[in-house]
Every structure is written in structure tokens, then in C-alpha cells.
Amino acid sequence: GSAGSGSPGSTEPASRAASPSPRISGTVTVLAAASLTESFGVLADEFERAHPGTTVRTSFGASSALASQITNGAPADIFAAASPETMRQVVDARAARSSSVFARNHLQIAVPRGNPGKVTGLADFGRTELRIAVCAPQVPCGAAATKAFSAADISAKPDTYGNDVKAVLTAVRTGEVDAGLVYRTDVRAAGNAVTGISFPESAQAINDYPIAVLANAPNPSAAKAFVAYVRSEAGRRALSAAGFDVP
Amino acid sequence: MTRSRPFSTRIPVVLGIPALFGIAFLVIPLLGLLVRAPWGSLITHLHEPGVWEALRLSLLCATLATLVSVAFGVPLAWALARSEIPGRALIRALVTVPLVLPPVVGGVALLLVLGRRGLVGQWLDQWFGISLPFSTTAVVLAESFVAMPFLVLSVEGALRGADRRYDEAAATLGASSWLTFRRVTLPLVAPGVAAGAVLAWARALGEFGATITFAGNFPGTTQTMPLAVYVALETSPDAAIVLSLLLLAVSVGVLVALRHRWVPTA
Amino acid sequence: MTRSRPFSTRIPVVLGIPALFGIAFLVIPLLGLLVRAPWGSLITHLHEPGVWEALRLSLLCATLATLVSVAFGVPLAWALARSEIPGRALIRALVTVPLVLPPVVGGVALLLVLGRRGLVGQWLDQWFGISLPFSTTAVVLAESFVAMPFLVLSVEGALRGADRRYDEAAATLGASSWLTFRRVTLPLVAPGVAAGAVLAWARALGEFGATITFAGNFPGTTQTMPLAVYVALETSPDAAIVLSLLLLAVSVGVLVALRHRWVPTA
Amino acid sequence: MSERSEGTAQHSERSERTVQQGERTIQKGGRSLSLDAALRVERPGFVLDIQLTARPGEVVALIGPNGAGKSTALRALAGLEPLSAGVVHLDGETLDDPAARVRLRPEQRPVGVVFQDYLLFPHLSALENVAFGPRAHGVAKRQARTLAQEWLRRVGLGDLASAKPGQLSGGQAQRVALARALAVEPRLLLLDEPLAALDAATRVDVRADLRRHLSAYDGSCVLVTHDPLDAMVLADRIVVLEAGQITQEGRPAEVARAPRTTYVARLVGLNLYRGYADGPVVRLAGSGEVTVAQPSTGEVFVAFQPSAVALHPERPAGSPRNCWPVTVSTVERHGDLMRVRLAGVPPVLADVTAGAVADLGLTPGTQLWAAVKAAETRVYPA
Amino acid sequence: MSERSEGTAQHSERSERTVQQGERTIQKGGRSLSLDAALRVERPGFVLDIQLTARPGEVVALIGPNGAGKSTALRALAGLEPLSAGVVHLDGETLDDPAARVRLRPEQRPVGVVFQDYLLFPHLSALENVAFGPRAHGVAKRQARTLAQEWLRRVGLGDLASAKPGQLSGGQAQRVALARALAVEPRLLLLDEPLAALDAATRVDVRADLRRHLSAYDGSCVLVTHDPLDAMVLADRIVVLEAGQITQEGRPAEVARAPRTTYVARLVGLNLYRGYADGPVVRLAGSGEVTVAQPSTGEVFVAFQPSAVALHPERPAGSPRNCWPVTVSTVERHGDLMRVRLAGVPPVLADVTAGAVADLGLTPGTQLWAAVKAAETRVYPA
Numbered sequence A: 001g002s003a004g005s006g007s008p009g010s011t012e013p014a015s016r017a018a019s020p021s022p023r024i025s026g027t028v029t030v031l032a033a034a035s036l037t038e039s040f041g042v043l044a045d046e047f048e049r050a051h052p053g054t055t056v057r058t059s060f061g062a063s064s065a066l067a068s069q070i071t072n073g074a075p076a077d078i079f080a081a082a083s084p085e086t087m088r089q090v091v092d093a094r095a096a097r098s099s100s101v102f103a104r105n106h107l108q109i110a111v112p113r114g115n116p117g118k119v120t121g122l123a124d125f126g127r128t129e130l131r132i133a134v135c136a137p138q139v140p141c142g143a144a145a146t147k148a149f150s151a152a153d154i155s156a157k158p159d160t161y162g163n164d165v166k167a168v169l170t171a172v173r174t175g176e177v178d179a180g181l182v183y184r185t186d187v188r189a190a191g192n193a194v195t196g197i198s199f200p201e202s203a204q205a206i207n208d209y210p211i212a213v214l215a216n217a218p219n220p221s222a223a224k225a226f227v228a229y230v231r232s233e234a235g236r237r238a239l240s241a242a243g244f245d246v247p
Numbered sequence B, C: 001m002t003r004s005r006p007f008s009t010r011i012p013v014v015l016g017i018p019a020l021f022g023i024a025f026l027v028i029p030l031l032g033l034l035v036r037a038p039w040g041s042l043i044t045h046l047h048e049p050g051v052w053e054a055l056r057l058s059l060l061c062a063t064l065a066t067l068v069s070v071a072f073g074v075p076l077a078w079a080l081a082r083s084e085i086p087g088r089a090l091i092r093a094l095v096t097v098p099l100v101l102p103p104v105v106g107g108v109a110l111l112l113v114l115g116r117r118g119l120v121g122q123w124l125d126q127w128f129g130i131s132l133p134f135s136t137t138a139v140v141l142a143e144s145f146v147a148m149p150f151l152v153l154s155v156e157g158a159l160r161g162a163d164r165r166y167d168e169a170a171a172t173l174g175a176s177s178w179l180t181f182r183r184v185t186l187p188l189v190a191p192g193v194a195a196g197a198v199l200a201w202a203r204a205l206g207e208f209g210a211t212i213t214f215a216g217n218f219p220g221t222t223q224t225m226p227l228a229v230y231v232a233l234e235t236s237p238d239a240a241i242v243l244s245l246l247l248l249a250v251s252v253g254v255l256v257a258l259r260h261r262w263v264p265t266a
Numbered sequence D, E: 001m002s003e004r005s006e007g008t009a010q011h012s013e014r015s016e017r018t019v020q021q022g023e024r025t026i027q028k029g030g031r032s033l034s035l036d037a038a039l040r041v042e043r044p045g046f047v048l049d050i051q052l053t054a055r056p057g058e059v060v061a062l063i064g065p066n067g068a069g070k071s072t073a074l075r076a077l078a079g080l081e082p083l084s085a086g087v088v089h090l091d092g093e094t095l096d097d098p099a100a101r102v103r104l105r106p107e108q109r110p111v112g113v114v115f116q117d118y119l120l121f122p123h124l125s126a127l128e129n130v131a132f133g134p135r136a137h138g139v140a141k142r143q144a145r146t147l148a149q150e151w152l153r154r155v156g157l158g159d160l161a162s163a164k165p166g167q168l169s170g171g172q173a174q175r176v177a178l179a180r181a182l183a184v185e186p187r188l189l190l191l192d193e194p195l196a197a198l199d200a201a202t203r204v205d206v207r208a209d210l211r212r213h214l215s216a217y218d219g220s221c222v223l224v225t226h227d228p229l230d231a232m233v234l235a236d237r238i239v240v241l242e243a244g245q246i247t248q249e250g251r252p253a254e255v256a257r258a259p260r261t262t263y264v265a266r267l268v269g270l271n272l273y274r275g276y277a278d279g280p281v282v283r284l285a286g287s288g289e290v291t292v293a294q295p296s297t298g299e300v301f302v303a304f305q306p307s308a309v310a311l312h313p314e315r316p317a318g319s320p321r322n323c324w325p326v327t328v329s330t331v332e333r334h335g336d337l338m339r340v341r342l343a344g345v346p347p348v349l350a351d352v353t354a355g356a357v358a359d360l361g362l363t364p365g366t367q368l369w370a371a372v373k374a375a376e377t378r379v380y381p382a
């Protein structure tokens, strides 16, 4: 479910996104969660090609840091967050009116190459002899992990809580831990250094990515067009390629 | 003719104005934090679980890291400043590497060396069953790694500024280079060492990237204040500001209290 | 009786061994990175868009931040070391605040003060139409904020170690305190200033948290190397290691090349 | 007449400054005080409390034992040491007056200082050190360098202009320090042992040069020195400082002739005693008594030269009115003679020839009789 | 007999060291050299190249003008300055021999040094400074402190044991430095102007103390001094160093009587000329000639005392064989007399009474005739 103030698709019907927009030009500034680096990079290039005369400036960072920038008056057009929580901070500060979920990410088990801990499913996270990393409960991937564990009724025995997914993933890649719980997009980005293992409870451990045009957007028309583009068929294709679920 | 008030040291304007700007630049952001701090919910935030644990751990690890830095960094600084070891310029430049290295990459580098499968770590694990990552020791190591360069470079600067002829005088009195170092050189550069130790301690106290990567983030063993702040930022920036202020208050308090020790009276 | 080889400075064992450990501790993690670096795809990674741009920006901003730190930090250090300003101990402790503050919080603090809606920033915006955040200027400010304390504390340490009687001699020759500072005090503590400037430069070069928060992460204007490394970590950890090594190589190269300048020959 | 070289502290009245000082004396006569200072500096375990004055062009030598407060006095005049009480006036201007909360900073005082340990700026060349003062006084760079070069030439270091202080020998450094202080042409010149590190030959030259320089300008000069000859040659007036207090003051010849403290007596090589005169007999303050030629009454000093002391293995019969048993403490060579330090009541110094030492078999511990003729003593009121 | 105080550089042959040195002379006679060094130190613009030896117990005074290389020689002996060539042997042990690649570090040499600028450790008290050496040699802490206290007492600073160097006066600091060097009881003692900062009275005591100490121990001592009296009183042998070379060497009395360089002549206050003798007439190297009492042939030195020079307003008739026109350069007081520096062929120094100065109206520029009797001159081969 969405935690944002707007329900998915409430502001921008997907149908309009594909239709040719009015003449837009200028620069669109997009603040996006770091996990969107790859897909939004692709989208920005495609958008610029589709709308000659536009430039997309992207700035990737932790969603929380981006939210601080926006509430402190960053001159940006679009915010794409990795969690509804941070989006709500922005909306609460009246920096955006509404938002919509444009992608979802679900958890996967990541194990180092060769799977030295012989991990097969979420149940292995209860094995005390294994070194386990999960995200801290306060951060979105940690919240999702908590949901997954409670759905599977497992008391996990992590050895470390990552402050973000990358910390968990680094621990897995270097073989420091035998298993970690990360997003599918991360497993995909990590290439063959880690192996992803899907598990059924991941359906209960989904994180929503909301997007919003900002209230003080310097270029609102182009911003709307970019959001529409993200939600268009082309956008969905790029997001799925990176491992996101697209609603 | 201008007349100064009796017995006051005059600060020339050309120095006083930039100095004021400097203070303002460093201190006003802190005021910003204080102004925006959620004073109403302060107590609540301070009573969240793990806060005091994290503070204790931060102070402990930063202090240990400072001791490690002094123990290894002062001799290193001496070797760089006083001896004729080959490739000194390169070593000196390499010492600054941990400053330049993005801390997260620094943590990765530590894992690559001291981790379970690391260059050195795999033998530690295999022969002694020692695994460093995700332990309090790892926090101390990560903090030492980022903090030691500060100590080394400040102490080296102080050593270069010191008069070497006192060392010569000590030698003619029969003192070995170790005794000379201990009883003459080191006391003479005490202000430099103190400044370096304060830098190292403060840097260790604020260390975040290398710690999270190399030592992880487990409440009670490896979660220091900066990690707690980072986690809090995700859910509640207010809580993060409160925790940061707590960390600052404690560190400023410690430094003011230590003043008489780390600023030797001339 | 032991006989040293002619004309060599002997390093006593008690200093030499910890010094070696110190070097190893700081340098071996770098070796770890080098060993695990993806040498095969090195060229590819170096040709990814924005890499050289980011490097240029990093060097530029770090150098400007160092200049800012020297311009304001040296007078501040002088005021702390030499004058009788009230509350010196507190000011000195407050100067270390940017070290202790987790850099991201530092960035937030800068936003709170200099942001468009910040304490100072709103007036800058309203009266002069100046908006600092998310510009290259913001990068320089963020880096100065974290780097200046290193300079201030090293220089203060050096000033405390220096012999004040040379200042007295200059005064009896009719030199104002500013002339004395410029022509006598400053040259005498040059090694300390150099060490502080190197520390500040290196720290600014590696700065990440405050920059990404206060200045954003826009390629070409605010994306410095550490930010590029962060972005690369998302997509390709190998690329991140390559970029880090590039940054290190350049900084080590610069420091070795500058050696004759920042290490005054005694 | 035999040759007397440096170090002879004794002065005959003939040797007044009649030659080079004619003009200066006239100059001074008409004017009031140039330096008029009362200095009080308090330190744990040490208090300096003196009055110090100088007329225009006058050179005052401050002499006294180590730790007497000579350098402290100079520092106080230069504004480097805060006064706890007192006042410093120079040419009618108030430099320091803690009671009125007036205190000029050192750089505001027209004062030049040569420090006891030189304090040459280690990072500047000899030339730059000397040019520093003129530059600070606003002289143009090129001109300041020319001036500095000229000063270095005068102290005999013209060819070491580019040497750094670390590359100078001790005496060269002292000469640079002297040039540096003189180059600012101050109205008050403070010299703390300006010749101590100079070699004996150069010293003669530099002393003569300094003499000439000091006579040429009409600022005042306070000179600290341990060399009695420097004090005699350079100074118009000697001020003796002991343990923070002035114990004697006067023209060089007067001080040498009539010392009032043991320190001065030793400096000029006299035996000196204080006592109570009652006719021709003076009862000494310690114990013992001396018979003198000029009868007087009251507190007096008695002085006589070591060469006036005769030593005898047995109690001598005959004219010497003073005769008492003594024991040899040390014997050391002193110029052409041997100086014998004798314990007794009172203790006494005697100068005898090396031949006498051999004849009498003088070694530490030898028991003798000392004899002094009353005619050899000098008595003056205390 | 008149009193002669410090500074008399002239020596009569009678005043040999017969008193305190009897035993030492015997000691030395039987033994070989203690210090045997050849030092060569090269610097841009300066080369030191000397042979320096000392028998056990011998005190060698190194004198010479500023910048001659005296401190450099001491530093080389202490191992602080690398030799570019040469060798240092002490009591048969090789301390330095660059050719054989042998070089003991300073702390391995049994050498004590008093530095020209003291170099007291600023963070240690006077007591701790003195105790430092014994501690470094393994003496227990308490014992080292007792020892140090005793040494401080000997140099008259017993009550300043806890003062930091920054709280000491210049002379107090020098005395602490002396105590510090002596406290390690080295086999070779190197003293760089150990008495320069002492006040004249203390100096007498410390000199006597040093004298006693030096006679008591059988290590060698090399002493740099600018004070001719120190050299005469303390040294067994004088080595004159000029511009990095030894120009004269010998017993104090010899050096004072027959100087071989202008520097030494000025030091001992003689007029000295070099020239070619042909019977009773010596043609001087500069120009001019002098008639002497003892006829000789070949390269010679001619020396006479300033007091032997008579000054006349007109060319005098009569006995003086040497008589030439001169012009007054300077007149300055020198002890009881006035010393007149005269330009002429040759230039000459004259000592005259103050009365004579007034009678002759001597001021710079006055034209006169100088006269020296042949009987007053001394001639010795160059």
C-alpha cells in the first residue's frame, strides 16, 4: 500500500503520459534516490532525445538528504524517493502537493559467490552459525525486512544492521557475511559478484517509490512531462530492466 | 598617538576581522542546528533506546583510536621529520591517503585487507580464529585509520618547527636517540602533539563511512553516535539533530575540560 | 661498543617498529584496493562520462577551500594562540565541532543557515538575489567548513610551540602586530601552516557528506570525485574502486610534487 | 711605565673624559632629563625597584651580578615587561604609567634593543634582519637595504649580508643584532651585553665604533655589561644593581675608587669592609678591626688594594699597624701576579709575585700572617 | 707594586704555573696524547682544517676572531658536525675516521659540551637539566638529583634548582649549562665561552672553581674563549685559530710574548710588524722600516708595546732611532691611560697619559711624530 498522501496514479493518468506533450523546453532538475541511479540515468537520456531542447539535471543521493534539501528550498522540479516516509516529510513541509508511486522494489536474499553458507531461504536467517546482515529497522529496507521476517515467523539473528542497502551488499560482496537481505535491484546491479535468492515472503516486503513534482518547481510543465515519461511504457521498461516492479 | 589600555594584547584589524569571520563560519551553522532543534521533544528523543549506549561507545572508541594513533603516529611523524628513510616524500603523501579516500571506500579497503577473506584477515581467521569485522575492535581500527593521518601530519609539522639543536645537546650528554626523543623532543613538541591528538579524537568521534562499512552497525557493539544519527535521519530528522547536538555538547564539554592538559601553559 | 655507519641518522628500535606498523596500517588497505582493482576494465571505467569533469571539480574546489581555510583559519589560530580574547577555551572547542559533527548533519546545518530559507540565506536571497546551495560555491563552502578546523588546530599548535620572544624583538624594532605577524610569526610557523594546509586540502578532497547534502550531486557543477564514487557504487563497485584510485593517485602525485613547497627545507 | 691592557678597573682621577666629550658635556648641561623612569616589577621571589634617569646623550651602564634584574629593567623600559608600579618618561613623553592606565606598546616606543641572546629572526638573512627596523618605520625597501648594508659594513660584516643567522658564528650574530638595533636610530638605546660574544680584537674596534656612535647622537643609552672596561670606556655614569635594588651610582671613576658593596669591590679588585670608626680604629661589621690613617667617626667603608697586603710566615715586628693570622684558601694566577684568597678575621685578598708564592710555599691550608699598613687604607663614610 | 686586575694579557716569565700544577705536569710527562685529532670540515665559503691534540689533563684554549671556526671545531669533536676528512682519537679509541667509515654518534662519545648559547632544555628545571646527563648514563634518579643539586651548588645556584631556563637570567643559564656539562664527568670537555655571560665577580669565582675542577680530573679540555685572561688563567696551551687555520700555538706566556699574527698582537696589546731584517734595520712588509736593537737576517717579526711609543708635536731630536710622521685616528680610554690609534707608515698604537692627551691637543686628525727607541723593540724570526 502507498504511504504517500496521493494514491498511485491519482494525479497523472498513465494514458496522458504517452501522448505528445505541449512544447516544453528548458532544464528539468530531478532529485532521485541513489537506487534509481541507473534507471533514471537511462530515462534522462531518452527524455532529452524525445524532447529536443530539454536538459535533465539529475542529483542522486540518500532520500532523506534529498528531502532535507527540498524542505530547505532546493531549486528542483522533481523528487523521486525510495520510501514513502521521506516523501511524506516533503509533502508535510508543503514542498510538494501530492505524489504517486511509480515503482516498487522487493527484497531478495543475497549471498556471496559460491554461497558458502549454503543458504536456501529466509529460514536460514535464524541460523546463529551464519553471519547475517540486514538493514537497520529504521531505514526502508530494514522496515521491509522486519515485515518479511514476521510474515515468515522467523526470529532473525543478524550480526550487523546496515544503515542502507549498500552497506549490506558490500558485506555480502566481500564475503564478510554469508547472507544479507537486499533489494532485487541491488542484486541485479551487483552483477555476478553476488547471487540472489528469491523467497516467497518477499511479497510482504515491498517498498514503494513515490515521485512528485515540487511545489516551487522552476519548470513545472517540463517536470510534469518527465513524470509522465517515467510512468510511460518506456519508463516502465527501463525500471523493470533494473529490477523494479512497476505498478 | 594611539594608546592601548594597559596590559592588553592588541589584535590587529587585518587579523581580527578574518578571525571573526572564521569563527562565525564555523559556529553559525551550529547555531542553525540549535535554532531548528526540536526543543519540545528533546527529552523524548534523548530517551530513545540505544542513545546513551551509542554515546558511550563513541567516546570509548574515539579515545582508543586516539591512543592507537598516538602510539603509532608519533613515531611515524618522527621518522618522517627526522630520519633519512628513503622515499620519505612518497610515504608522507601516502599517509594522507585515508583523508582523501571516500570513507566508504576506506571501509571497503579495510575489509579487503582485514576481512574474513582479506589479504591479512584470512590468515588471522584461519590461524588464530580472529575475525575483526563487526566487532568493537573494528570500530577502533576504522576510526584509527581515518584519524591517524591528522596526528601524523600535525606532529610532523611541529617537529619540523622545533629546534633540532636541543636534540644535539641531549646527545652530547649521552642520551640515546630514544631517551632524547622521550625526554627532549617530545616535550618540546607537546603543543603540536596535543593539537594532533585533539584533531584525531574529534575526527574519530565523527567517523561514519569507514565504520559502517568495516565494522557494521550493531547497537551496543559497533553503533556509534554518527551511525545512530544516520539511522535517525531516515525516520526523523529532528531526532538526528538532537543526537548530533548531544554528541557535540559532550565533545565540546570534554575539550573544554581537557583544556588545561592539551594546551600546555607556556 | 656499537658503531653506526658514517653519517646516517639512526632510528631507535622503539620508534622504528611502531613507525613501521603505522605506515603498514595506513598503506596496506590501499594495497588491498590495488590488488582487487579491476585492472582489465580500468580504461573503460576511466572513460565513463563525467569522471574527468569530477576530478577537475574536486581539485578546484579543494584548492579553493584550502585557500579559504588559510585566509580565515590562520588569523583565527593566531587569535586563539596569542591574544587574550575571552572564552578562548570554548571557542577552541567549538572550532572542533565540524570535525565531530557527522558530515551529513553538517550539510543540513549549512542548509539551515545558508539555504534559501536559512537564517542568513533568506536575506542573501532577498536582498542580493544570491542563492548559495547547489552551486559550485556551495561545494567550496561545505569543504571549507569541514577542512578549516584542521588548519586552525595545526596552526595553533605550531604557534604555541613557537618562541614568542621573536615577536617581542620585532615590536622593539617598531613593527606593528600585523607586520610582525606577516614577516616574523608566520614564516616561523610555516611548517605548521603547511602541514595544516595539506590536512585541509586532503580533507576537502575527500569530503562527501556535507557536500552532497548542502551542494547536491549535479555532474559538472557539484559532483566531486567522492560523489562520483558514491554514484558509481550504486551501479558498479568496480568503477567506484577505480575512481577512488584515480583520486588517490592524483592527490599523492600533487603532494609529492609540492613536497619542496610544503616541506620548507630547514 | 708598564702596559696595562683591557680589564683594568681601577681609575686615576686624571683620566677624565676630556677629549671626546667636550661638546657633549656642554650639550647636556643645558638640558633636562631625557629618560626619567621609576621601575617596579614584581615576580615570585624577585622584586625590581629602581629609579633610572639619563640626560640627553648620556650613556648609563647598568652593572651587577647575575640575576640582579638588569635584563628585566631593560625589558621594562622597552615595554616588554609590565610595570606593577612606577612610570617611564622619555623626552617629556609618558611611555608607561600604570597608575594613569597609560602604556605605550613596544612598537610605539622610540626604543632600540640588543637582546642578551640576540634574537635574530632565523628565517631572514643578516641584511634583512637589519633592514627590518627601517622597513617597519616606513623606509622604502631599496633604501632600507642600502642602509642595512651600510650598518653591516660598520660592524665588519659587509660580506655576510646574505647569511642566515643559523650560519653565523656567535660573535657575528651579536654584531648583526647590534646593527639591527642601531639601524632604527632610536631615542633610547638599550644594550644587553652588546659585546659579550665578540672576540677580543674585534671588541676593541666595535667598542670604539660604538663609542663614536654613542657620542654622535643625543638619545640616551642604557647599557648592561659585565665587563668593567666596557663600563669605564663607554659609560658616563655607572648604576650598580644588586638583587633588584640600586646599591651604588656615580661616575665610573668614583665608583671604582670608592665602592660601597662587596660586589663592586670585587669588580674593581679591592678589599672592602664596612665598620664603625672611632678615631683611627674601625671596628668591622663582621668582626675584627682595622687601623686606618685618616681618623673619623661613625659608619664607614674601609678599602685597600690586594697588592697592599703583605704576607709573612711569622708574626712580623715593625711598622704595619694591621696584622692578623690567616689561612690560604686558593691561589690563582691573576695577570702578572698570583692572587691569594685568605680566610681569617677579616678575610682578605692578597696579590703577590709568583716568586713569593714559591718562597712562602703557599698552598691551600698554609697558615700565615697578613699585614697592611694603615697608610694604604682609604676610609669614606658609609 | 701596583695592582693589576683582570685582562692583563702580558706575561712575565716568572709567572709559570708552579703552584697548582706541579703534580699535573708530572702526570702528563709520562703519558701519550689523550686527544689526537685532525679535523677538516668544508662549508660553502669556509674550510676548517686543523690538527688538535691534548695530553691527559691538559687544557687547550682555542682563541681567534669571530667566525674563525672555533665552535665548528668543537662541534666536530663532539660528533655533531661530520668530518669531510681527518680523524679523531681519544685515549686510543677512534671516535671518527671517515676514511675507515667509523663514526661514533655523539651519545657514544665520552664528551661533555657547553654550548655558546647554552641550549638548556626549556621544559626542564635547572635541576633536571643538570640531572639529565647522569640519568642518561644510567645513574638512579634520586642519586642523579643529589648529584645535580651538588653541581648547582658549586656554580652558586643551589637555590634556583627548580627554576625553568626561561626564568633564569643569562648568567644563571650559563652556569647551569656549565654544571650540566661537568655533571657527566666526560673524558673530553668542550667549553664554548663558558664564562662569557657571567658577571665579573662571579666570573672570578667560577673561573677559580673551573680551574680547580680542571686540575682535579685527568680528561682533556678544549676551551673556546674570547677573554685573554681566561685563556691565560685556565689554559696550559693556546691554539690560535684564524679563518679555519691554526696560526699560532704555544704556552700562554709564549704566545703573549711573541705573537705571530696581528690578531694575537692586538689581543695582547702589542704593535706587531712583519718584515725582512738586514742587520739592525727591518724593512716592513707593508712599507716603512724599523731599526731594532738585536741585529738579525731574514724574515722576522718586530713587536713593541704601545707604551713604548712617544708622541711629539715636532720632529724630535735625539736618541730614538725610529721616528716617523703620523695622524691621529681615534683616542679612547684604556685602563688608566689613553690609547691613541695613529695612521702612518707604519700605522701604530700608542698609550699615553690623559695629561699628555690634553697637552698635545690630541683629536682625530692631529698631525704628530711618533718615536720608538730601538731598545724597546723585540725581534724574532717569522
Ligand SMILES: Nc1ncnc2c1ncn2[C@@H]1O[C@H](COP(=O)(O)OP(=O)(O)OP(=O)(O)O)[C@@H](O)[C@H]1O
Binding pocket: D043, D046, D064, D065, D066, D067, D068, D069, D070, D071, D072, D073, D116, E163, E166, E167, E168, E169, E170, E171, E172, E173, E197, E199
Ligand atoms: N620569566 C621569568 N620568570 C620568573 N623569573 C624570572 C624570569 N626571568 C628572569 N627571572 C628571574 O628574575 C631575576 C632577574 O633576572 P634578569 O634576567 O633581569 O637578571 P640579569 O641581571 O639580566 O642577570 P644576567 O647578568 O645573568 O643576565 C633573576 O633572579 C631571574 O632568575
Ligand SMILES: Nc1ncnc2c1ncn2[C@@H]1O[C@H](COP(=O)(O)OP(=O)(O)OP(=O)(O)O)[C@@H](O)[C@H]1O
Binding pocket: D163, D166, D167, D168, D169, D170, D171, D172, D173, D197, D199, E043, E046, E064, E065, E066, E067, E068, E069, E070, E071, E072, E073, E116
Ligand atoms: N650552519 C652553518 N652553515 C654555514 N656556515 C656556517 C654555519 N655555521 C657557521 N658558519 C660559518 O662558519 C664559520 C665558522 O663559524 P663558527 O661558529 O665555528 O665560528 P666561531 O669561531 O665559533 O666564531 P664566534 O667567536 O663568533 O663564535 C663562520 O664564517 C660562519 O659564518
Ligand SMILES: [Mg+2]
Binding pocket: D070, D071, D072, D116, D192, E169, E170, E171
Ligand atoms: Mg641579563
Ligand SMILES: [Mg+2]
Binding pocket: D169, D170, D171, E070, E071, E072, E116, E192
Ligand atoms: Mg662560536
